[in-house]
Amino acid sequence: MINPSDPGLSAILSERRRLTNLAYRLLGSLADAEDVVQETFARWYAMSPPQRDAIDSPGAWLATVASRICLDLLGSARARRERYVGEWIPEPLPDRTEWTGGRPGAGTADPADRVTLDESVNMAFLVVLEAMTPAERVAFVLHDVFRYPFAEVAEIVGRTPAACRQLATSARRRVRSARPDAVPAARRAEIVRAFKVAWEAKDIDALVGLLAPDATATGDGGGLVTAALHPVEGAEQVARFFAARPAAAPGLTLVERTVNGQPGLVAQLDGVTVSVMAFDVAGNRIEHIWAVLNPEKLQPWTAG
Numbered sequence: 001m002i003n004p005s006d007p008g009l010s011a012i013l014s015e016r017r018r019l020t021n022l023a024y025r026l027l028g029s030l031a032d033a034e035d036v037v038q039e040t041f042a043r044w045y046a047m048s049p050p051q052r053d054a055i056d057s058p059g060a061w062l063a064t065v066a067s068r069i070c071l072d073l074l075g076s077a078r079a080r081r082e083r084y085v086g087e088w089i090p091e092p093l094p095d096r097t098e099w100t101g102g103r104p105g106a107g108t109a110d111p112a113d114r115v116t117l118d119e120s121v122n123m124a125f126l127v128v129l130e131a132m133t134p135a136e137r138v139a140f141v142l143h144d145v146f147r148y149p150f151a152e153v154a155e156i157v158g159r160t161p162a163a164c165r166q167l168a169t170s171a172r173r174r175v176r177s178a179r180p181d182a183v184p185a186a187r188r189a190e191i192v193r194a195f196k197v198a199w200e201a202k203d204i205d206a207l208v209g210l211l212a213p214d215a216t217a218t219g220d221g222g223g224l225v226t227a228a229l230h231p232v233e234g235a236e237q238v239a240r241f242f243a244a245r246p247a248a249a250p251g252l253t254l255v256e257r258t259v260n261g262q263p264g265l266v267a268q269l270d271g272v273t274v275s276v277m278a279f280d281v282a283g284n285r286i287e288h289i290w291a292v293l294n295p296e297k298l299q300p301w302t303a304g
Helices: 009-013 016-027 030-046 049-053 058-082 111-117 123-130 134-145 150-157 161-178 185-200 204-210 235-243
Strands: 211-220 252-259 262-269 272-282 285-292
Touching: 009 030, 016 030, 016 058, 016 134, 030 058, 058 134, 058 150, 123 134, 123 161, 123 272, 123 285, 134 150, 134 161, 150 161, 185 204, 185 252, 185 262, 185 272, 185 285, 204 211, 204 235, 211 235, 252 272
Parallel strands: 211 285
Antiparallel strands: 252 262, 262 272, 272 285
């Protein structure tokens, strides 16, 4: 149990953001990441003061424990997601102003803040991570994103450093094969805005023109709200799917928001977020749309 009088409490709690960033990338769920951080702190305070004093680097200890908890959870999460109703999409992070309490784009010397802005948090990246084995995902995220040496990764994953290097290499190939050419943020925003306008106008031709021929749209309702059980595929099919859905129904507002570090759209009904949409743009076309409608995943977008 956390002791408020512990002189080391401030130093330990200062690790919270970094641990949450790490666990979110490993699990794809902000709620699960926060649970992992709580469990990690509980294990720290379950030790006696002499045991804690004997740890040279509390931050490293906390990160190791959190990573191991995540590794265990990834195995059970895979089983849970096989029973999930419809498609499972990683939980979208709220706009950065809510996520860190800072100004969008504000400079910072905190590595944990910087990493929230890089590509390792965008939805396309997280979806690729979902296709990896638990060990592959942990090895890759720890080494390539958080720069852990393979010797430390090996202790966490329970493999040799050479095996972890192979896991990270395999994961890297997956990411590279799925990564589209970089598109400037301003251009991404223009395309997403044009999609919003065309959707509100129910302009199927304009929508088709904004979508790649093999575009896909995936919805995640979790069985709690209505959502397509399988991805919609093909530009015309995706365009007709959105044109048939109300973008400007009574009380519904469609707003441009940052979703996992990139331009996205948020649908709000009477002030409550009911859908968060992330877009993957390549060239001048939208290749993938991920729409999270599961209210359990949208609570951070409405809270406060």
